[in-house]
Amino acid sequence: MIKPLIAVSALSLAMASAIGPVFAADVGQAPAKNIVVFYPGSSGMEWILTGTEHGGAKAVKKGEPCTGCHVDEKTGMNESAEIGAKILSGAKSKNAALEPEPVKGKPGSIPVSVQASHDADNLYLRFTWKNTGFLSGNKMDPDNPLKLAVMLEEIGKVELDSTGGCWATCHNDVRTMPGVKDDKKTKYVKDGNLATGKFFDLFQFRSGSGQKMVDGHIADKRVMEGGMALQEAKGELNGDTWTVNFKRKLKGGDGDVTLQPGKEYNFGFAIHDDYTIGRYHYVSFGYTLGLGNAGASINAVKQ
Secondary structure: OOOOOOOOOOHHHHHHHHOOOOOOOHHHHOOEEEEEEEOOOOOOHHHHOOOOOOOOHHHHHOOOOOHHHHEEOOOOEEOHHHHHHHHHOOOEEOOEEOOOOOOOOOOOEEEEEEEEEEOOOEEEEEEEEEOOOOOOOOOOOOOOOOEEEEEEEEOOOOOOOOOOOOHHHOOOOOOOOOOOOOOOOOOOOOOOEOOOOEOEEEEEEEOOOOOOEEEEEEOOOEEOOOOOOEEEEEEEEEOOEEEEEEEEEOOOOOOOOOOOOOOEEEEEEEEEOOOOOOOOOEEOOOEEEEEOOOOOOEEEEEO
16 A cells, blocks of 8 residues: 655755766757656556547547547647546546555646757757655655656557557556556567567666666567667756756667657657656656657657
8 A cells, every 4th residue: 555645855955966967968959848747547558448448449449549539739638637636536437446546645747848859870858847746655666766768669560559658568467557466577568579570669767876777678578678779868856857868879779769860759758756666657648759850749850
């Protein structure tokens, strides 16, 4: 059971002093895209595709992305915050609650500013948001107060890949899902296979001592190593604002999606705050990332 909110003083100052400076990059001059990440609870892919639970199941099966129903940038409509708050409250979504262990006081969502740029060899990403300051006292990952993970995928390789950020890798039988006893079952892709390109590229920033960066992939299972594209992953908590930067080669090795100017790629990201693991994170819906492609959700401008 997740413990109630506890009081914390000077956490931001302590974490900021423990984290080194963010590397300088021209990405700070790139246009900002505002994306709301939200708490998804146990809404795995199987739940998404069950019509008696999720009203958009039929649309998803036809290839409609989650943003098609929940986000309308022309009107400003965005249901992410509402969804996250409802799930965290323990309220039922039709027949069942998506969070059997409601967390009192935890924000249901976080607005994040995303910037992207590239040069001839590298992609640069910057994520900026206000620190929630929330601590439950339940340190699932005691070494890392915060983690931020990014997932990329070549469009059309994975079944239902364009539905939403990480949902093609999130299933009801993975660890931390309600009722699952196998604590080693990680995220996976249906029929995932590196050789056939059915995988998600995964890289991650960790705020713990040394800020270890992770470069892996998700195919038939999640592998948190082996990638050769990620060059830097650095973060800084300055006052009440987090900034996390990534520098990634456009080309890597096995498990790294090769990025080419003019093309679009599926893009999503997740934030684990409050020392959390597994499904206890904030996630984005699925968006697209392009290099010099104005039609993409996030256009990495050329430096």
